[in-house]
Amino acid sequence: MGLFGKKKPKSFLGVDIGASSIKIVEFESKKGRATLLTYGYAELPSMEAGDTMFEDPKATGALVARVWKEAGCKSTSAMAALPTSNVFSTILSIPEVKDKKLRQAAVDAEVEKLTPLPLSEMITQTTFLDGKKEKKGKKGEPKTKQKTFRALVTGSAKTFIQKYIEIFKVAKLSLQAIDTESLALIRALIGKDKGAIMILDIGSKRTNIMIVEKGVPFVSRSINIGGNTVTQQLVQAMKVPEAEAERIKRDLGMAASTASGLAGGLPKVLEPIMQPLVNEIRYAFQLYAGMELAEVKEVEKIIVTGGSSHLPRVPEYLAETLNMNVYRGDPWARVVYPAELAAVLEEIGPRMSVAIGLAMREME
Numbered sequence: 001m002g003l004f005g006k007k008k009p010k011s012f013l014g015v016d017i018g019a020s021s022i023k024i025v026e027f028e029s030k031k032g033r034a035t036l037l038t039y040g041y042a043e044l045p046s047m048e049a050g051d052t053m054f055e056d057p058k059a060t061g062a063l064v065a066r067v068w069k070e071a072g073c074k075s076t077s078a079m080a081a082l083p084t085s086n087v088f089s090t091i092l093s094i095p096e097v098k099d100k101k102l103r104q105a106a107v108d109a110e111v112e113k114l115t116p117l118p119l120s121e122m123i124t125q126t127t128f129l130d131g132k133k134e135k136k137g138k139k140g141e142p143k144t145k146q147k148t149f150r151a152l153v154t155g156s157a158k159t160f161i162q163k164y165i166e167i168f169k170v171a172k173l174s175l176q177a178i179d180t181e182s183l184a185l186i187r188a189l190i191g192k193d194k195g196a197i198m199i200l201d202i203g204s205k206r207t208n209i210m211i212v213e214k215g216v217p218f219v220s221r222s223i224n225i226g227g228n229t230v231t232q233q234l235v236q237a238m239k240v241p242e243a244e245a246e247r248i249k250r251d252l253g254m255a256a257s258t259a260s261g262l263a264g265g266l267p268k269v270l271e272p273i274m275q276p277l278v279n280e281i282r283y284a285f286q287l288y289a290g291m292e293l294a295e296v297k298e299v300e301k302i303i304v305t306g307g308s309s310h311l312p313r314v315p316e317y318l319a320e321t322l323n324m325n326v327y328r329g330d331p332w333a334r335v336v337y338p339a340e341l342a343a344v345l346e347e348i349g350p351r352m353s354v355a356i357g358l359a360m361r362e363m364e
């Protein structure tokens with residue numbers, strides 16, 4: 001707020017609609033830094049949530065509006081993210097073409113071969129990453145120094161995006177843009193780190209596995225394993241209602257000890273989710289190492305996030321099993337917030353990573 005009618009500081013919402021929860025954060029930009037104004041969330045028991053929140057845009061929109069109101073949000077300017085499970089993402093190399101239209105046409109022709117749906121039924125977005133010179137021809141061959149461009153292309157079905165638009169319409173929020181979960185997580189957890197980093201977002205029903213090289217998602221996969229898998233196992237094994245199983249799961253940390261005999265002292269009940277996860281992580285490493293357009297090829301560390309990254313000994317188990325550096329990410333690291341909230345924010349941080357990354361987009 002300057003003296004001469006400078007622009008009023010604006011605030012922005014990041015709205016994350018997960019499989020069984022809604023999270024909202026509101027940031028304003030102060031001296032160019034994302035500053036927390038408020039936050040809120042609603043969690044549904046997995047049984048009630050159905051398969052995903054998108055099946056019923058009206059009910060989900062009403063819930064978004066409720067969380068918005070209860071959190072005391074002011075802005076109606078919202079950013080949302082498409083879940084990795086519904087996003088197509090690829091990195092392509094195309095020859096340099098000056099004409100923008102022709103360049104996009106070259107990208108579209110490549111993408112058309114790769115997408116599960118016809119391009120006409122999708123909305124895609126292309127980001128050109130860099131110009132990259134190809135090697136000169138060998139001796140005797142003509143010296144073609146043809147330049148190529150790398151492009152990140154993401155997309156999703158129009159019908160799916162339509163559901164988003166509906167949710168926000170019902171919630172009376174103005175949807176500024178739709179991002180992907182991967183890009184939001186990169187903003188919240190990696191920032192400008194230039195290496196090759198894996199982000200593991202362990203949610204309720206799904207785990208997203210990403211490999212990010214120099215800030216660009218090279219691998220984005222979503223698998224149907226998450227904290228809910230553990231809750232359901234406890235329901236079956238202990239014959240208790242879901243809410244009770246959820247409580248027991250959250251208390252596992254107190255009982256965790258190195259005596260389980262598993263890597264990192266992982267509690268035995270977590271083995272059935274962590275073992276398949278390790279297989280998927282190894283598979284992602286292989287995919288990435290084999291990518292022609294990747295430059296680093298070897299992942300140097302893993303950042304875990306998502307509500308189920310709270311499960312005890314998860315980073316320790318992964319670190320020992322994969323013999324690498326694994327730690328819980330701090331999505332608040334680049335955000336200014338009141339010191340007295342530090343403990344609460346630390347507790348909810350892993351669940352809020354996507355929402356935080358979304359609200360940060362408007363600060364860029």
Ligand SMILES: Nc1ncnc2c1ncn2[C@@H]1O[C@H](COP(=O)(O)OP(=O)(O)OP(=O)(O)O)[C@@H](O)[C@H]1O
Nearest residue numbers: 018019020021203204205206227228306307308310
């Ligand atoms: N303290 C805790 N200890 C263990 N698990 C926890 C804890 N807090 C939250 N969880 C689990 O985290 C999960 C919710 O995480 P998150 O909010 O990241 O998922 P989501 O985004 O709603 O779902 P998805 O990513 O599958 O779409 C639930 O399974 C919940 O039981």
Ligand SMILES: [Mg+2]
Nearest residue numbers: 018019203354
């Ligand atoms: Mg999530």
